[in-house]
Amino acid sequence: MEKYEHHVKQWLKENRARAARLLQLLVRENSTRGNESSTQAIVIEKCRQLGLTLDIWEIGGDELKSHPAYCCDRQSFDGNPNLVAVLKGDGGGKSIILNGHIDVVPVGDESNWDYEPFSGVVECGKLYGRGSTDMKGGNVALLMAMEAIIATGIKLKGDVIFQSVIEEESGGAGTLAAVLRGYQADGAIIPEPTNMKMFPKQQGSMWFRITVTGKAAHGGTRYEGVSAIEKSLIVIKSLQQLEKDRNARVTDPLFKKIPIPIPINIGKMMSGEWPSSVPDTAVIEGRMGVSPDESIQSAQMEMEKCLQDLCDQDEWLKRHPLKLEWFGGRWQPGSLETNHPLINELTKRFIEVKGEPPVIEASPWGTDGGILSTVGHTPVVVFGPGITAVAHDANEHIILEDLFAASNIIALTILRWCEVAESS
Amino acid sequence: MEKYEHHVKQWLKENRARAARLLQLLVRENSTRGNESSTQAIVIEKCRQLGLTLDIWEIGGDELKSHPAYCCDRQSFDGNPNLVAVLKGDGGGKSIILNGHIDVVPVGDESNWDYEPFSGVVECGKLYGRGSTDMKGGNVALLMAMEAIIATGIKLKGDVIFQSVIEEESGGAGTLAAVLRGYQADGAIIPEPTNMKMFPKQQGSMWFRITVTGKAAHGGTRYEGVSAIEKSLIVIKSLQQLEKDRNARVTDPLFKKIPIPIPINIGKMMSGEWPSSVPDTAVIEGRMGVSPDESIQSAQMEMEKCLQDLCDQDEWLKRHPLKLEWFGGRWQPGSLETNHPLINELTKRFIEVKGEPPVIEASPWGTDGGILSTVGHTPVVVFGPGITAVAHDANEHIILEDLFAASNIIALTILRWCEVAESS
Structure with missing residues (x-):
């Protein structure tokens, strides 16, 4: 040899x-x-x-x-x-x-x-x-x-x-x-x-798209509308908390040196058409990491529940629920x-x-x-x-x-x- | 008569x-x-x-x-x-x-x-x-x-x-x-x-555009990058605080019944190109209200100072300053x-x-x-x-x-x- x-x-x-x-x-x-x-x-x-x-x-x-x-x-x-x-x-x-x-x-x-x-x-x-x-x-x-x-x-x-x-x-x-x-x-x-x-x-991963609904209004009376960008902020905050909770559960020593073993990355955000109007729609696109110890399906269900919980807590989102789609890439x-x-x-x-x-x-x-x-x-x-x-x-x-x-x-x-x- | x-x-x-x-x-x-x-x-x-x-x-x-x-x-x-x-x-x-x-x-x-x-x-x-x-x-x-x-x-x-x-x-x-x-x-x-x-x-008003710089990375190692969307969140938070501070100063009784006398409206936000990449740029566009008792110039200087203060407090923004432009509409x-x-x-x-x-x-x-x-x-x-x-x-x-x-x-x-x- x-x-x-x-x-x-x-x-x-x-x-x-x-x-x-x-x-x-x-x-x-x-x-x-x-x-x-x-x-x-x-x-x-x-x-x-x-x-x-x-x-x-x-x-x-x-x-x-x-x-x-x-x-x-x-x-x-x-x-x-x-x-x-x-x-x-x-x-x-x-x-x-x-x-x-x-x-x-x-x-x-x-x-x-x-x-x-x-x-x-x-x-x-x-x-x-x-x-x-x-x-x-x-x-x-x-x-x-x-x-x-x-x-x-x-x-x-x-x-x-x-x-x-x-x-x-x-x-x-x-x-x-x-x-x-x-x-x-x-x-x-x-x-x-x-x-x-x-x-x-x-790590597995998959792409998601969240659509946030607001209500348009003139920017000078923005309190008459509901900003899809402002609502997006609490969506992003929830996703950040979800990322924290999911990563706290990862105890495999192979992940020891990785700062965020299964990240949730927000890669795109698009909202609004006119600087002085309250935006009535926002679209957030990102990538959710999946641990080697869980399935694609269980990770998806966890994000669905997270967003559902947010909708339950917010009066506006209760009546105008977030839309979650799994689109594009998915890696086992x-x-x-x-x-x-x-x-x-x-x-x-x-x-x-x-x-x-x-x-x-x-x-x-x-x-x-x-x-x-x-x-x-x-x-x-x-x-x-x-x-x-x-x-x-x-x-x-x-x-x-x-x-x-x-x-x-x-x-x-x-x-x-x-x-x-x-x-x- | x-x-x-x-x-x-x-x-x-x-x-x-x-x-x-x-x-x-x-x-x-x-x-x-x-x-x-x-x-x-x-x-x-x-x-x-x-x-x-x-x-x-x-x-x-x-x-x-x-x-x-x-x-x-x-x-x-x-x-x-x-x-x-x-x-x-x-x-x-x-x-x-x-x-x-x-x-x-x-x-x-x-x-x-x-x-x-x-x-x-x-x-x-x-x-x-x-x-x-x-x-x-x-x-x-x-x-x-x-x-x-x-x-x-x-x-x-x-x-x-x-x-x-x-x-x-x-x-x-x-x-x-x-x-x-x-x-x-x-x-x-x-x-x-x-x-x-x-x-x-x-109320007067004018349009602004803020460009936020991040650092691209793969979404799976998002900690290697700096998300322009995440940095935008603190910019928006600063603008919300600025709006609060500016409106607290409005004591004219003519504004008594108006929830937000001189709003700062964020009308547009665009960031990112790919769900599983960390976005390296975000653009925020909006409309800033100007009180009848102040000039366009002094309102502009106040926002400039607000963003400068934010940059001074944030290690990343200190090295990658926000870009503020006054563009499009302006009403005395x-x-x-x-x-x-x-x-x-x-x-x-x-x-x-x-x-x-x-x-x-x-x-x-x-x-x-x-x-x-x-x-x-x-x-x-x-x-x-x-x-x-x-x-x-x-x-x-x-x-x-x-x-x-x-x-x-x-x-x-x-x-x-x-x-x-x-x-x-």
Whole structure:
């Protein structure tokens, strides 16, 4: 085994520049929702060159769309395929899924970026651009790990199932489609931006929309109306209290260092049409975190009750109830016992490469790990080189050293997990 | 005098149906900003039939636009003229300006209206439609008062200067243009919707925009960002406290019955782009009331100081200061002593017609009275038949009986104020 490990490490060391170039190529393609095809084409070509067995398909169909875990408002997936690329093993070893999403979130206000958002600029060991951290950097770590094994002539016993999926940022329809297509394994690694931490548990989440009704009036006699903005303030206060109460119940040590384990984020608020009129409607949109120990449904019921209680206490809201909708994205929570063999294996390889034990925590956001584990019955660890804090932010970037280390750790883990075949 | 008064009263009584029809005609024309011409054409034709001296002009020019009281973001006034129509007196009496605006605010959400917003439907003595109360009903009261005097053959000593102006709802450029064109008088009545109350003092007002800066982050790690919505909550709280403090200082008995004499209305709030991102910007727009006893400038400085104090107390806002802009509408406050002869005269005629004394208060909103008095040096009373509560709201309407009574009171006041000439 030492021999194989040495070859793989050596190959990865010698091919760092190629890894960075591949990431640059991927970041330079805008793969926001509906625009995934050009980036996916680069990944497909890479997998073809590696000699993997390709499964490329446009997701959709009744089985997917009627599945209870399906959550997607996208009209068409045409032209933006999912990819699964398999490195078939000789048999006898454990199989592993390496899952990464290819879609990225919008760039936001471009004026906040120091470089053009799709530049892929490298400076001081960091590569910049939307998707660099979340999670094209992780995907490159996977691809380089596989290439290292293939290039050094190693044959594995178990299958390595690489998945480049769409739609993670909007609810996981891509991974769900892969699960329903039959892809399962004895373990899975998803290299989301974890700051090199390991997340055996993942926070789930879902989007909500609350509509608040007021009564219009002239601003000069605002006491004749009821301000939807003022009513929104007490709604927001209730949500803040709900967040506090829910987080007080989270005692899992994996969440110990996370300031707010399952946040309720208010992401949007829109109200009013005219500065001197009392606004008669306000719309609040946000994201509710779901603990690995609870279901989507029970979390939804808790928010419904919170808002109902508020309506019961407020004379105006009693007569003009808040409207709560669950719309857009929804991500299943995921949970794996911390002494699972996959965690143990990853931990040993982490120590081998980094010389220190990894931080093991719960993830602060939902990932496709929820679907892979709850629907696909595949044990999942989320572990990757990206930087949590800059995901979805301006000036998103990744530290290339971390990408190389993650690639190394994952490659070594694959060798142990899938086992090296005698034909090597 | 009794004879003249009797004739005028009698004429108005007999011509109530014509007054209602004229109002219906005016309400059926949409005269929102930029669309005033067709309604103004009806008023012009009416004044032509009455034999008044017409002054019709498109406002604009450097003198207007560079005036410190000018506040207008409209690009062009072409095709939507101002009108001044004068009933020249024989000389020796006091002159009076009768001022009404022809522009109306947008209809808002049409689904909240029981009738089509420009229907002019009459039901149970009420006439419905945008502008019925604010303030085409008041304008009809003025026109009918003048027609009663003319039709009964009365000649006056003083001039009656009728003004049908544009742009009141957006800052008073129409009345300012009339003042700068030289129209001044010994007194003025503006029949805004006061519920038949008399307003010798008028609240001024102006629009503000506050931009709040936050820091974006992924909603799942929202503690890594700074929510512009959360920061907005403390801005709104500060504005609410400022409103409280400013209103506590208002001791003028004219404001006694007004719940909030000089409100700060928050009319709009927009923040965020994505439910699961921390919003990095919020924009709050509103209207600040200005007391008749203070200047626009001092009120502005008070809000500036309030926001500066907030920034000084908050570590984040200290480094990311709030941005305050004064934009869009601005209406000068107005003030007339309550024992002014014009108030006394109106009060006597009110008692004569209604059999009870009028309520004398301060107006809850700015009117063109601010410009007429501060720039035009003309003593102004705001008094009219419209309903304060339904101005700018859905289902705006006016009680026709009030329109007839106001017309009567104003006609009798004109006889006393301008005096009847011997040639009558």
